[in-house]
Amino acid sequence: MGYQALYRVWRPQQFLDVVGQGHVTKTLQNALMQQKVSHAYLFSGPRGTGKTSAAKILAKAVNCEKNLVSEPCNECAACKGIADGSIPDVIEIDAASNNGVEEIRDIRDKVKYAPSAVAYKVYIVDEVHMLSQGAFNALLKTLEEPPKHVIFILATTEPHKIPLTIISRCQRFDFKRIQPQDIVGRMAQIATETGVVFDDQAMHIIARAAEGGMRDALSLLDQAISFSEDEVTVEDALTVTGSVSQAFLSRLAKALYEKDVTNVLQILEELLSMGKDPSRFIEDMIFFFRDMLLYQTAPGLADSFERAMIDPGFKELAEAVTTDYIYDIIESFNKTQQEMKWTNTPRIFLEVALVKLCHQERSAHVSDGRIEELQQKISELERQLQEIREKGIAITTEEKMAATQPKTQRVSKKAYKAPVGKIHQVLKSATKQDLNQVKSRWGEILEQLGQQNLKSLAALLNEAEPVAASSTAFVLKFKYDIHCQMAMENTRFLEVMAAIMQKITGHRLEVAGVPENQWQRIREDFLATQAIDSPDARVQQEEDPFIAEARKLVGDELLEIKE
Incomplete structure (x- = not known):
């Protein structure tokens, strides 16, 4: 196996090669020139953004035989030894294992x-968040006051899992996702030099x-080169990435706007027959309409488009549709995307969503001619x-109010809708033992949440309680809709x-939030579904005569049945 993957061959050897992280490389270069290198660094950020590469470059720079350099020379014995791993003073440790x-x-x-x-012993600890609590405690004192010849560089993709006592002892650098134009420039350079x-x-x-990761981009480019014959074409890139071409996206968007159900379903069938994933397809559609909205409101942001290319077809459709129509499309696709995560038949949900959009009335979207x-x-x-005023005819107060009455009323914001499919999945495998385990540790859970800089959201959980739990997820009931919505729409809260x-x-229990006013109905629907699916449905539906009499006397609201 003499072949090496592109991301290994073209791994950055200088700070200049680290793409899209100028705020990090410039700071490290200035520290090298001013001899202000710290004893401990923490590099955090998404995968494939250059954390470990920057750590090795820093290790070479501090040990380079040419003193006071902002870049390693990669020619001296120290630089070459660190690059090929023959110098034992630069130690790379995988904290996962x-x-x-x-x-x-x-x-x-x-x-x-x-x-x-060499002059400095450098410890590079990758995926440091995987260390146990005891390991972190053992590292504390050494990390705070290491010998003068030692430098620690910690790298992680999940900094929120690292104790604050460790973070406070390091200089932290946050690596950001690399912009698409920077990735394109680097890939073009590599492709040109490799012919x-x-x-x-x-x-x-x-x-x-690649979603902001250079390593992912080079891996996909490697696949595309292997898949292609003489040239890496658009079709090769679409096949390797699983994305949908803009031609299909434009055709489907136009068919949706024209309410052509038959054409919409035919295009969908054609895409799925090509092996496209329904979840990836609906994500492409959401980004396509998002780009269309940006094009309508801020044409100067074309560089930030995720899926769309500005061609004549895209321009024509963007000028025809209204922003309200795009809002409805994105909202509908977003709900469908959430529901598709909790079903074994995502294609059906996608087809139903497309048919609904085609049957949706367009009367709410007033055209420019109508305006x-x-x-x-x-x-x-x-x-x-x-004219009436000039003739001296009096107008009553009621007529004035009618004349100045606004023609349209603002639509109130829709209330939060609980994920029924996800909650039903939890209830199917829920047990009292799992629920009791969550309830018994609930106070401790709230205390831990408050220590993660989420005190405002932790306060929302004071009036929330777990009502069902399984081995993989639990249902959290909120007293107020707004509290449930604020918690469930906060991605960091869900991860923490x-x-x-x-x-x-x-x-690792996922959380499904539900407002109190929706919980009873969802629970009753689930029990009814279970009763219908059960072979003893008829027996279960017969109610005890004492319960029936009690229901007549006090009503359903005051009646509580316990086994």
Whole structure:
């Protein structure tokens, strides 16, 4: 196996090669020139953004035989030895597989010995958030006051899992997702130097599919090169990434706008027959209409488009539809996307959503011609009203109010809708033992949540309670709709809550929020469904005569039945 993947061959060897992280590389270069290198660094950010590469470059720069350099020379014995791993003073540790107390104690015992080949001994700890609590405690004192010849560089994709006592002892650098145009530039450079012929649009498709990770982009480019024959084309990039071409997206969007159900379903069938994933397809549609909305409201932001290319078909459709229509499309697709996550038949949900959109009335979306017509009528009415005033005819207060009554009323914001499908999935496998485990540790869970800089959301849970739990998720009932909506729409809250449940209960439990006024109905619907599906449905539906009499006397609201 003499071949090496592109992301390994073209791994950055200088700060100049680290794409899209200028705020990090410039700070480290200035620190090197001013001899202000810290004893501990924390590099955090998404995967494939250059954290470990920057750590190795920093290790070479501080040990480079050419003093006071902002870039390693990559020519001296120290730089070459660190690059090929022959110098034992630069130690890379994978915390995912070496996360115990013993491994950290071994580091603590060896850190006092001076380096043997270079000036500084550098420890690069990758995925440091995987260390156990005992390992973090063992690392604390050494990390705060290491010997002068030691530098620690910690790298992680999940900094919220690292204790604050560790973070406070490091200089923290947050690596951000790399912009698509920067990824395209780097891939074009690599393809040119390796002699690969490519299509510019194909590079943009791969860059957008990489979601901000250079390593992912180079892996996809590697696949596209292997898949292609003489040139990396748009079709090659679409096949490798699983994305949908803009031609299909434009055709479907136009058919939706024209309410052509048959054409819409035919296009969908054609896409799925090509092996496209329904979940990826609906994501592409959401981004396509998002780009259309940006084009209508801020045409100058074309560089931030995720899926769309500004071609004549896209321009024509963007000028025809209204912003309200785009809002409804995105909202409908977003709800469908959430429901598709909790079903074994996502295709059916997608087809139903498309048919609904085709049957949706367009009367709410007033065209520009209709607006002009209404404005003309208003002007005519104002002119007639002025003539009446000039003739001295009195107008009653009621008539004035009727004349100035606004023609349209603002639609109130829709209330939060609980994820019924997800809650039903939890209830199917829920047990009292799992619920009691969550309830018994609830106070501890709230305390942990407050320590994660989420005190405002932790306060919302004071009037919330777990009402059902399984081995994978639990249902959290909120007293007020707005509290439920604020919690469930906060992505960081959901991630932190799942991590806390993993730490306290031993299971990574996802949370499904439900307002109190919706919980009873969802529970009754689930019980009714279970009763219908059961072979003893007829027996279960027969109510005990005592319960029936009690129901007549006090009503359903005051009646509570306990087994």
